[in-house]
Amino acid sequence: MSKALYVARSPRIAARKLGEEMLVMSAQGSTLFTLNPTATILWQAADGATPLDEIVERRICSAFDVKREDALRDAEALAGDLAKHGILLLSEEPIGSSSPVKEQPQP
């Protein structure tokens, strides 16, 4: 069984919901992103304490007609992508002030 993956919003980004999408700007590089509704759900639920598979089950599978395995695979890919841009933090342990966080290479 694979280890749980925890996701947290980076404290170094700016974000605001505009209509159905989330505007996100990373301070580093002043790069602007927009998150679609699914990514927005993931972003909003990324509190550092809830494992990704639980977020998928509670927030995504309940809102969309999608198989859990498919949704989890997509969510892991999305989280990895957002982490590469410094938007999300990933860790195999709950993310608090002292927990180790996987540093993601900047694109």
Place this chain on the structure above:
Amino acid sequence: MSVLMQEMGNRALRLGVPLAVQLDLTYRCNEQCVHCYLDHHDHGEMTTVEIKHLLKEMAEAGVFILTLSGGEIFMRKDFFEILECARELTFCIKLKTNAVLIREAQAERLRDLGVESIQVSIYSDRPEVHDAITKVPGSLRRSLSAIRFLKSLGLKVVIANVLMTENMHDHHGVRALAEELGAHYTLDPTVTPMMDGDRSVLGLKAGVSDLHTLFRDESYVGDAEEFCALPPTPTEDSMDSLPCSAGHTAAYVSPYGEFYPCVQFPLSCGNVRQQPFIDIWRDSPQLKEVRSIRLRDLSSCSQCSHGATCTRCPGLAFLEGNMRGPSTADCEKSFARTGIPSKNLLAKKETPSLPRLVQIQLVPAITGSRLSTLDRAATAVSA
């Protein structure tokens, strides 16, 4: 502006969201710039509690880009407390400062708080010119030291170079300085009347002849022939176009809570000390009036050959006495670009003289969108 940011602006306009707000935290300043439009006395600034409350209201209203400016923002002892609160509310923060009070410790805190950019006013690469404008000896040296701290920490710094008679010939030097420091550079040849309507500072503004030379400098404007092309005939679409984002997706709040469409447009629409931010944004009769104005409603500008491409600022027009009237400063810019006097200048019989050696060449018509992009550069040229 990136395509994505433009798209966000269009979406915010459709949704009626105030995407960007400038909040001046104080009008007090440690510099006394000769061209400044503010009264630097404190007439009752919002308290820390009031500002934090306002920040929450603005976040709920959908404000994303928050510019904190002044006066000098570091004159407020609670500046970092306000900034921390703003970052907790996930605003994208831009700061405007003279940076004189920024040392390593302040620079580190700005980095740790994830500020998007810090704009620093630099008037000249020559201390005797910069310091004469700020009236503070040593201010250039201190501002540049701060920029070095900020850059060494990886922060984005924008050097803003307001151009006026005192420093008209120093912009290449400031630009070279910006390159050396790894900072972005913005040039703005606009001097704004005092907020109380006093227009005496306009004596410092760059003359048409200087603007004429500037607008033909291809290191700023790209293809000068395109930039200075004759204006195309206004179309029906351009007659329905919006003048700018002021009051549409952008707003301004003064240190006293006054709500204006823009810092350069001091039309009072309400006060956030008396009404929630969102109520003013949605219901202010003044804002509704500003939003209703289209080019076709402007008695003089709708008949002017520059109508479709002019950078007319409704705030400067308001400061001239009529928000539906022309902005003479922008008429002069259009004239400096094209050599064609605006209807307003002709009516005033104030057509300024241009150097006789310059020839305005006829060029093929170019599209409104291209021109509008270039025209914006006439107000704030970025390199």
